[in-house]
Amino acid sequence: SAVISQKPSRDICQRGTSLTIQCQVDSQVTMMFWYRQQPGQSLTLIATANQGSEATYESGFVIDKFPISRPNLTFSTLTVSNMSPEDSSIYLCSVRRGGGWNTEAFFGQGTRLTVV
Amino acid sequence: GIQVEQSPPDLILQEGANSTLRCNFSDSVNNLQWFHQNPWGQLINLFYIPSGTKQNGRLSATTVATERYSLLYISSSQTTDSGVYFCAVGLTQGGSEKLVFGKGMKLTVNP
Numbered sequence: 351s352a353v354i355s356q357k358p359s360r361d362i363c364q365r366g367t368s369l370t371i372q373c374q375v376d377s378q379v380t381m382m383f384w385y386r387q388q389p390g391q392s393l394t395l396i397a398t399a400n401q402g403s404e405a406t407y408e409s410g411f412v413i414d415k416f417p418i419s420r421p422n423l424t425f426s427t428l429t430v431s432n433m434s435p436e437d438s439s440i441y442l443c444s445v446r447r448g449g450g451w452n453t454e455a456f457f458g459q460g461t462r463l464t465v466v
Numbered sequence: 467g468i469q470v471e472q473s474p475p476d477l478i479l480q481e482g483a484n485s486t487l488r489c490n491f492s493d494s495v496n497n498l499q500w501f502h503q504n505p506w507g508q509l510i511n512l513f514y515i516p517s518g519t520k521q522n523g524r525l526s527a528t529t530v531a532t533e534r535y536s537l538l539y540i541s542s543s544q545t546t547d548s549g550v551y552f553c554a555v556g557l558t559q560g561g562s563e564k565l566v567f568g569k570g571m572k573l574t575v576n577p
Contacts, residue, residue: 351511381562383565387507391569392552392567392568392569392570393509393552393554393567394567395564395565398562406562440507442507442509444565446563453497453556453563454497454499454511454514455499455511455554455556455565456511457501457508457509459506459507459508460506460507460508460509462507
C-alpha cells in the first residue's frame with residue numbers, strides 16, 4: 351500500500367484567489383497524479399507529475415490554471431488559480447505501486463474545495 | 467476511448483441485505499480496481515483484481531477479463547457500507563498507463 355498525506359483536507363476560498371494543495375508520499379515514486387471530482391461526478395485526471403520535468407496535462411486542463419510542482423520524488427503540489435465557483439470540487443492526488451502492467455493506484459484523502 | 471459502465475447507478479438496501487455491483491468495460495485492460503468513497507470523500511481501495519476472484523471479509527470481487535466485466539459482492543450489508551463505489555480500469559494510452567473510472571454507484575444502507 352501507500353501512505354499519502356494531502357492537505358488541506360478542505361477549504362472555502364473567495365473567487366479570484368488561488369489555493370495550493372500539497373501531497374506527501376511515504377516513499378519515492380516516479381509519477382504522481384492529480385484528479386478532480388466535481389460534485390456528484392466521477393474522477394477525472396488533471397495531470398501527471400514527473401520529478402524534474404513539466405507535468406503532462408490532460409485535455410481540458412492547462413498549466414496556467416492548474417500549475418503543478420514536483421520538487422522531489424515524495425512531494426507534489428497542485429495550485430488551483432484564479433478560482434471560480436465552478437472549481438468547487440474534491441481534488442485528489444494519487445500514486446501507483448507495482449511494476450509493469452500491474453500497478454495499483456492509491457489515493458490521498460482528498461481536498462474538498464468550495465469557492466464562494 | 468474506453469467506456470466503463472457501472473450498474474446499478476444507485477441502490478438502497480436494508481441492513482443485512484446482499485448486493486451485487488457490476489462493471490462493464492468496452493476494451494481490453496491491464497488491470498481493474500474497486501474503490502469505496504466514504505462520505506468524507508476519501509477513496510478506499512477495496513480490490514485490485516485484473517482477473518479471478520478475491521475475498522476480503524464480507525466483500526468479494528470477480529473479474530472476467532475475457533468477457534470485460536467485473537462484479538463486486540457485498541454480503542450482510544452494514545450502514546458503514548454506504549457511500550459511492552467506483553470501478554476503475556488501467557490501460558495503456560500514449561505510452562503511459564491511465565486509470566479510467568466509471569461513474570460510480572451510490573449505495574445507501576438503512577438501519
